[in-house]
């Protein structure tokens with residue numbers, strides 16, 4: 001961490017020398033204060049690296065918290081909606097955590113690294129909330145965002161590429177499993193996780209070896225057609241795979257200013273993450289109440305007619321506005337036009353026919369279409385290779 | 395679905411002829427495939443993935459090249475290296491070509507109206523058609539007529555001065571067509587190659603992951619998921635006609651299948667002159683089928699390579715390596731290549747459309763190895779009036795390999811296997827008459843309500859219960875699925891069943 005206040009506007013990640021060399025478009029964005037590429041060469045080709053070969057994404061800026069100490073497990077169990085007791089050592093779990101009102105503060109992943117040793121990856125900064133919640137627990141909480149460099153390596157040839165880099169036996173790693181390898185005398189942690197809905201891994205290493213890792217990965221991955229991708233390509237992939245994006249598909253509860261703008265896990269379709277049998281966790285009382293009294297909204301996946309993405313559309317039932325779209329994309333592999341929407345209950349049951357009011361512009365001329373759409377049960381992209389163990393050949 | 399070969403796909407096929415390598419044996423790139431059909435038939439779920447690629451390069455004889463980068467600003471800079479004026483004119487050119495694709499795209503998934511019919515549906519469609527034309531404005535209409543009748547060479551000369559830029563762009567005007575860059579009608583063929591899209595990017599092309607056979611494979615699985623049955627090694631000898639209507643088909647091996655509806659995917663010549671009896675057809679249909687223009691003009695090489703070849707003046711990591719590569723750097727050379735065709739032989743200095751898809755698709759060759767697809771123009775259906783011989787085929791192959799080797803010193807050493815297909819093989823193996831890749835030339839006299847011939851452009855054959863659904867019908871050749879969808883709509887209509895065939899997406 002820099003100690004003066006007149007430092008550069010944006011930080012760079014430990015991969016920056018490599019990333020900037022590859023980022024031919026100079027299409028930079030800021031992710032939590034780090035210079036990160038929106039696109040390297042061409043968004044579509046980068047997207048297709050994820051879906052057809054191997055794509056590499058620098059996820060170092062992701063907020064990472066190391067939670068250790070005798071109460072680490074009980075503390076996390078109190079914090080999040082899922083039952084952390086069920087998360088064995090060497091496993092990763094996706095979860096959300098709520099405020100006392102049962103509203104989602106963030107989603108993220110918990111890595112069970114060892115006895116009393118966890119890493120929590122989060123979209124929003126969480127130090128303050130973690131410390132509040134730790135009252136009475138014997139835990140140590142450390143922000144290790146800058147201390148761990150991380151790459152997502154995603155796509156059908158990712159396992160072959162990483163195996164070629166020397167990660168023997170990687171094919172047998174199960175989804176949400178963790179493995180450790182020796183890399184230049186340090187530990188390279190590999191998790192079979194990602195935000196693309198494809199076969200894929202995330203690599204975690206000390207920043208000192210970041211550049212070496214990048215070089216070795218791209219050298220070994222060349223015959224497997226490896227390519228870096230930026231946040232724009234990731235955005236398409238995650239919508240196709242049906243993944244929520246904090247800050248886009250919901251407002252983290254602590255950041256919301258206006259009443260009623262936050263959502264509960266039930267309202268985000270994340271019921272499966274909430275273990276109400278757990279005796280105590282943040283938001284449990286409120287969620288129990290919501291279970292009894294009903295939710296306000298339903299998160300739905302929509303298959304929209306036509307090929308115009310339903311960005312920011314109102315969702316109509318007849319003449320009545322019943323919801324809004326939070327994310328939308330034409331999905332190039334699934335060849336469907338997908339939107340995520342929040343609709344008012346009782347709307348949004350699977351199979352319900354709704355209408356998306358879509359506005360788009362062609363050469364200064366705005367057009368409005370009322371595109372019929374259907375509530376679908378599952379994400380449009382969900383290939384067997386995502387889960388198959390051993391990893392399938394490409 | 396009856397298929398003569400032991401495998402399905404026709405000109406949309408992937409085969410492993412050298413262990414570890416997959417070839418797209420005929421068609422090799424995908425853009426025309428209608429997204430509406432792919433979505434409706436759930437082709438992605440059945441295994442189809444189309445991955446876009448961009449750009450291309452034309453190598454020059456003087457050691458330089460013209461790189462057609464997919465990034466427009468980069469492309470501008472490269473064009474400007476050859477002609478600043480051309481680089482700027484390209485913007486006008488792009489807009490003009492777009493105007494034409496915009497006119498034509500809405501009609502791809504439509505039955506062409508019959509201009510002589512007084513039926514309400516035809517009149518309505520004609521009015522819509524006319525409306526689209528008049529919406530172009532007077533100047534636009536003039537441009538349209540020019541586009542539909544001019545030569546690609548003349549058309550490009552209205553925009554560009556640089557030889558290599560004109561040559562680079564002209565290639566799509568002659569592909570699959572027995573015409574030269576200065577023959578009238580070739581500007582339309584260029585348009586035919588621009589009117590597709592990949593994920594809404596009009597004019598973009600892509601690779602089907604696993605080769606073009608992935609398209610046929612996904613269609614087959616979709617067909618089977620709806621209860622369809624595919625029978626291979628079923629060589630149709632005859633469409634059985636009785637009392638003016640179809641009764642089924644008879645195979646060469648004697649098997650007969652009874653059916654009230656028979657849909658032919660063969661080109662018009664094969665359909666009417668080969669598998670139908672002249673006695674079952676009106677005389678004018680036989681006559682028109684005989685005169686249908688379906689001249690072979692192309693061949694194909696598919697090559698297994700031990701590594702990525704080096705091209706003079708090009709870095710192996712250049713994005714240009716991922717696009718279409720050509721070696722004809724002037725319109726004159728292209729026209730001379732056509733002269734050889736007219737002389738009844740293959741081009742000594744051929745036009746090649748060459749790609750190395752294994753740089754984008756990891757399934758085409760083992761890691762680190764490569765697969766090259768080389769589309770070759772020109773190759774005549776017959777050599778000076780006689781059949782192709784194996785020596786001719788070897789000579790054709792040599793002219794192609796030599797041309798590539800002139801620009802790639804290590805190319806020949808990397809060749810592990812090569813499949814060479816002249817029009818003879820295309821006709822014998824794929825069943826394309828004369829080896830014409832589009833099941834009939836794409837000239838104005840054979841387009842829209844004239845495809846395959848006037849009066850039969852609405853997918854209904856001259857015999858009740860008999861339909862056409864191949865590239866010989868509107869909107870023509872290419873891996874498009876549009877003729878089949880349009881035919882299906884007419885068949886449903888005749889059966890008085892609901893029209894479940896999707897309409898086209900609007901661009902606007």
Ligand SMILES: Cc1cc2nc3c(=O)[nH]c(=O)nc-3n(C[C@H](O)[C@H](O)[C@H](O)COP(=O)(O)OP(=O)(O)OC[C@H]3O[C@@H](n4cnc5c(N)ncnc54)[C@H](O)[C@@H]3O)c2cc1C
Nearest residue numbers: 398404405420421422423629630825831864865871872873
């Ligand atoms: C060398 C080459 C390159 C091409 N490149 C491209 C390209 O890159 N992109 C593109 O979009 N298009 C390309 N095309 C054109 C495209 O492949 C064709 O237009 C398209 O495949 C035609 O499809 P179809 O279904 O109309 O007919 P076909 O593919 O011609 O299928 C006809 C089928 O009928 C079968 N058949 C024939 N006779 C009989 C019989 N008597 N009984 C039973 N079955 C029979 C044949 O075996 C074949 O399977 C290319 C074509 C060729 C030949």
